[in-house]
Amino acid sequence: MVEFLRIHRVEIATLTLEHVWLVAASMGIAVLIGVPAGILLTRKPRLREPVIGGANIIETIPSLALFGFLLPAPWLGARADRIAITALALYALLPIVRNTYVGITGVDPGVREAARGMGLTSRQMLWQVELPLSMSVILAGIRTATVLSIGIATIAAAIGAGGLGEFIFRGLAMVNDSLILAGAIPAAILALAADLGLGWLEARLRPPRT
């Protein structure tokens, strides 16, 4: 095992970085789309069913199939990492949109009423009351989505997008457990680290209860 690590250490590091890049880029996109979408749903409740429903449907598509569907897409299909990042971002949308919506609508009605009664504008309400008070719930969604993405990103190797899945697919093809573990263990460590780190942040941002 030690020998294996010594031989493959550069490759493990490279593929781990690729993996982190795929997840980070997709999460960045998912947050930029998902959080505003979640906020929009709190303003236009009629959109809630179709948007959450749509995100739910995306979640049911098997990941390998979703990668496949995106292959013929113009621009996206030209590079495997673009496809992988798009697919991962799509998967991450549901937990982020849903938690943003749930977090904001879950803000104490008394606090909300007092804020409205004192003359906060809708924008001030969002920035000063709703987002700070729902940040921990939104982060919980981002945390779920990140851990999920780290797992799914291993499959992106199937379309040549790189990442730790390379080891796993190679190990499967060669029936080599060490190779499979060389992909699986760093992926698991990444997932655990993301879970712990974001969990810590989530706890710190949780508003105090009165």
Place this chain on the structure above:
Amino acid sequence: MGEPAIAFRGVTYRAQGRVLLGPLDLEVRPWETLVLLGRSGSGKTTALKLINRLLEESEGAVLVNGRPTREWDVITLRRHIGYVIQETGLFPHYSVERNVGLIPRLLGKPEPEIRERVDSMLRLVDLDPQEFRRRYPHQLSGGQRQRVGVARALAGDPEILLMDEPFGALDPLSRAEVQRQFLEVQKRVRKTTVLVTHDVGEALLLANRIALLEGGKLLGIYSLPEFLESSDKTVAAYRAAWSGNLQFPGDDCHGGIP
């Protein structure tokens, strides 16, 4: 007498086709404390929320300083009116200082002025600024939170103060203390105050006049002596409930619990 500070003119409020309040005609005089007294569902909170347009009347008009609230810019209207609710609605993620300084800050006042204002408001409600400025709402007792709620509502120097069962969530001792303290505040900064309660004792302690609501209708407006002497059945029932509360076991109950 001059123009009323607040006036309800033929106001009806309907929700899902049902009339919840009205038709209501009522005037609040400048600088008085008018208590809206009634049981749950009597429409008193609805009436209160029509004043700062958290609700909008279905018919008629609510006038603030002689001008229909619908004609006001809603944000300006609300900043012109202090608002205190039962659980105070303090922002849990803001310190006492930021909570109390919220409105002056929204109004764009300079920082030194805000700081001074926060301190003077805290002193007004008998809280030592040094001790309380940096605390968070969860580090305060119920009574202290309520006082911070009052300080926050007054910080923008509104002409009108609306209070929705402000002391309802407090234990009896804290409640009596905060009520007394509020009377002191009122003597020092006179505001036109509309206070909603179902507690007759509170109404008699704090009100200049009492407006009695029942089933969305106004039964009458009474000065304190009128309320204490009225032969109206409902007023008498409220009085009996109140004086009943003051009786001790062994007292001669008037047809009360055996």
